[in-house]
Amino acid sequence: MGATLTYVRLNLSRVLIIVGALAALGTWYFSVPMVDSVFKEVNAWQINISSFTLFTGLMTISMRYIRAIQRRDSDIWPFQAYALVLIIVWVLMGLTVGMYSDTYQTAYLSTKITLHIAILGQIIFYFTSGAYRTFRIRTLRTAALAISAVLIVALNAPWVQNPFPAASNFAMWLLNNPQMAASRTVVITGGIGSIVLGIRVILGLEKGAQRITEGE
Amino acid sequence: MIQTAVVEQLIRTGRSFQLVFLIASGIAVYYAYNVAKGGKLWDIRPIEALDAIGESIGRCAEMGRPVLVTPGISSMTSSSGGAQMLAGLTVLGEVAQQAASIGVECTTNSSNQQIIIASEAIMRNALTAAGKPELYAPGKYVRWFGGGQFSYAVGCAGQILEEKPGLIIFMGYFLADTIVTGETGARVGAIKIGGTLGAIPFLAMMCDYLMIGEEMFAASALITKDPFITGTIASQDWIKVAATAVMSIGVILYAVGIKTIYTIMGI
DSSP, X not given: OHHHHHHHHHHHHHHHHHXXXXXXXXXXXXXXXXXXXXXXXXXXXXXXXXXXXXXXHHHHHHHHHHHHHHHOXXXXXXXXXXXXXXXXXXXXXXHHHOTTSHHHHHHHHHHHHHHHHHXXXXXXXXXXXXXXXXXXXXXXXXXXXXXXXHHHHHHTOHHHHTTOHHHHHHHHHHIIIIIHHHHHHHHHHHHHHHHHHHHHHHTTOOOSTTOOOTTO | OHHHHHHHHHBOTTOHHHHHHHHHHHHHHHHHHHHHHTTOOOOOXXXXXXXXXXXXXXXXXXHTOOEEEEEXXXXXXXXXXXXXXXXXHXXXXXXXXXXXXTTOOEEEEESOHHHHHHHHHHHHHHHHHTTOGGGOOTTTSEEEOOSSHHHHHHHHHHHHHHHOOSEEEEEEEOSTHXXXXXXXXXXXXXXXXXXXXXXXXXXXXXXXXXXXXXXXHHHHHHTTTOHHHHHHHHHHHHHHHHHHHHHHHHHHHHHTTOOHHHHHTTO
């Protein structure tokens, strides 16, 4: 029974991947109504399953937080309790007034946007700390990196840009030539890599994410 | 004549070259795989970041600290980040298995709920493959912090401060969140290994080892140390050479006024 279940789980996942991938590829390359309808059906299932995974995600986070609050062996349990209360409040509010109501949207935007801006404001400190470690000059290569970084900063700082227009021009040249060439190389090779990864998945060679083991 | 017209109607305008390229790539991968199965061992350039993963897991075992693998903030179906996410999930499976086999705990997280479900399955399978299925419990190894970029950044930073991992692997699709999480990782003294396409400057600044471009997609095959799957990386190089040749010839021909390749590619 165990072996049969393993076989079904392994092959079912492969069949689903192949059908889903071929339908998506088919509708991109071919103008065939039947292929389009298969893709629409697969996509509808994907959307439905995604909605359900949101519920599963909520259950996972709730179980974890409830366990932590019961044990209280970490300093952060009050924050977890607070997060749990907020989750319940938001779900109840969504169920009662509706997600697109003015009340919900006002409450959502006034908290989410505020918090996002707070994190964005803090990023500069993380940046500065990270840049301090990265741009320390130790060798010729790190010197070139640090000088290039300073020039790019100068490009975006009018108080440097205006008195020294040459620095700005050189920074622009760095962005438009060596940087552009390197970033396009990354994009092209990354694209080829993702194609090969996709083919490995369709051929069933990439087993990391769908590795089903015996004896479960 | 009629057949040609039917084919032109079947294939969407401007995508014939893409289709031929995809089919040729598929044939190359399958051929390389079969050649490897026939006994040929391909000589693949070592990736320093991949070698560092094994060493760093050993370091975690010595220090008694866990490993954190994060596949980023994309969904599986995203056109921009789906492939990167998939590469991250594959690496997660292998790292979790390697870590479990020497008694190191491996945790993961994501901002996307689809990935959470997949990660739970991967963690369970990895622990089973390592011979320790009894260690698995739902919600124990996988964290979810909601769908936003910065809620993920803050949640992941909190996880890093709480668990103090000895190794953090950033493998997938990231944005500015890596600045927060990567720097927090530096604060707790973790070795950081990264692989992504879009946020490379951020990861380059934050990480000790970095996989650039195709390396992250090759990593998911190379980390398995399976010679057959590794053979497909050789085909990746063939495709790269072919693509470079087409681009070079196209550029030269276009420069002298011949637009044949330009037209064939449907640009």
